[in-house]
Amino acid sequence: MPVVVDPDQVKVAELLKALPPGSHAMDTFERLETWLDQRDEEYAVVLGPNLSLDAALTLSDQMRTQRPTIGVVLIRQAVDTDVLTRAMHAGVREVVSDGDMAAIGAALDRAHEVWIALRGSAPAPTLGKVLTVFSPKGGVGKTTVSVNLALALAADASRKVCLVDMDLAFGDVAITLQLFPTHSIEHLIGSESTLDFGLVHSMLTPHESGLMVLAAPSLPDARDRVTGALVTRVIKALQEHFDYIVVDSAPTFDEQTLTALDGTDECVIVATLDVPTLKNVRVALDTLDMLSIALDHRHLLLNRADDQVGLGADKVESILGMEVAARMVTSMEIAAATNAGQPIVVSSPDHESSKVIRALATRLTGEVLDHDASSTAGSRRFRIRR
Ligand SMILES: Nc1ncnc2c1ncn2[C@@H]1O[C@H](COP(=O)(O)OP(=O)(O)O)[C@@H](O)[C@H]1O
Ligand SMILES: [Mg+2]
DSSP states (O other): OEEEEEOOOHHHHHHHHSOOOEEEEESSSHHHHHHHHHHHHHOEEEEEESSHHHHHHHHHHHHHSSSSEEEEEEESSSSOHHHHHHHHTTTEEEETTTTOHHHHHHHHHHHHHHHHHTTTTOOOOOEEEEEEEOSSSSSSSHHHHHHHHHHHHHSSSSSSSEEEEEEEOOOHHHTTTTTTOOOOGGGTTOOOTTOOHHHOOOOOOOOSSSSSEEEOSSGGGGGGSSSSSHHHHHHHHHHHHHHHEEHHHHHHHHOOHHHHHHTTEEEEEESSSSSHHHHHHHHHHHHHTTTTTTTTTTEEEEOOOOGSOOOOHHHHHHHHHHHHEEEEEOOOOOOOOOHHHHHHHHOOOSSHHHHHHHHHHHHHOOOOOEOOOOOOTTTOOOOEEE
């Protein structure tokens, strides 16, 4: 897919209209780099007219050697010999005049042809799916949902599932699962460029269910040393090995959370039925829109969605402008199960909330999770049917 880079939102919107559906937009080169690190299907980068020529050419020059399969298409207000010569030297594939949508389309078609030819017939590696659970509010149930979702998926031993605690300062995934990790993402700090799956694997803590966990640092101050680049590399390495990577997140748009969200395949947004939370979720959705994050891949989960509070699902849908994908009521059993270290999908697979979680998992992954009530074998009491 093509990726557009331009700091001007209006220009981006205009360009996206002319580009194939599924094209993405980035406002900075940093975000472009992160994005390209995580994707294999991008074949062209369109550099918009509001980028400085020098910056655009420097990027093109780097891409020529680092990402030679991706064609750079440069859009300029004025195309003269000087621009063309410099662009050619920097490895720009095509220079197009701003507003000439037909020429941009043709340039992208050619970039696609080159990309297919260069890629050859090597099969694309199958990467695990990243499922991120996010909310701008704390205490709304992100960790509860992440942990149960991961356990529901891991219930079938044939699925390799990793749960990543990206609430780096106050993460409580490990304690929720009664794990005592000796290693965490903290031990990967500084290994951005050398990191591979073997290294990440040695930082994981196994749970008795078969689920693997990448724990948050034990002390909050380590958060600031976990860079966006590290988050990207870690998730990418995990994708090479696991079928599903469930990411629990912090209730902020910090660099690490944004990076994880940027690379996510599906995003579960958790909200509760109170006006301050809904307001914050609304603002967060606008931010996700602006950054083109998980468009068409967002799933709203209403937690503590009890009827008594006065705000119905229809009201929420109209406030947030998205349909409710799942509803979980307040239940002491959910909290008690978590406190006992046996989250609800494991301790009570027949509980209504366990069914909600499995239905959500099906929606996110396309897999049907079959609960086999007749079997009582420990934590493997339900199966996923492919
Ligand atoms: N539907 C629910 N019913 C009862 N308790 C819940 C429910 N969802 C979450 N909780 C409890 O609320 C608290 C906060 O949930 P948690 O998942 O840690 O939120 P977050 O990760 O968003 O901060 C936990 O004690 C959890 O057990
Ligand atoms: Mg949490």
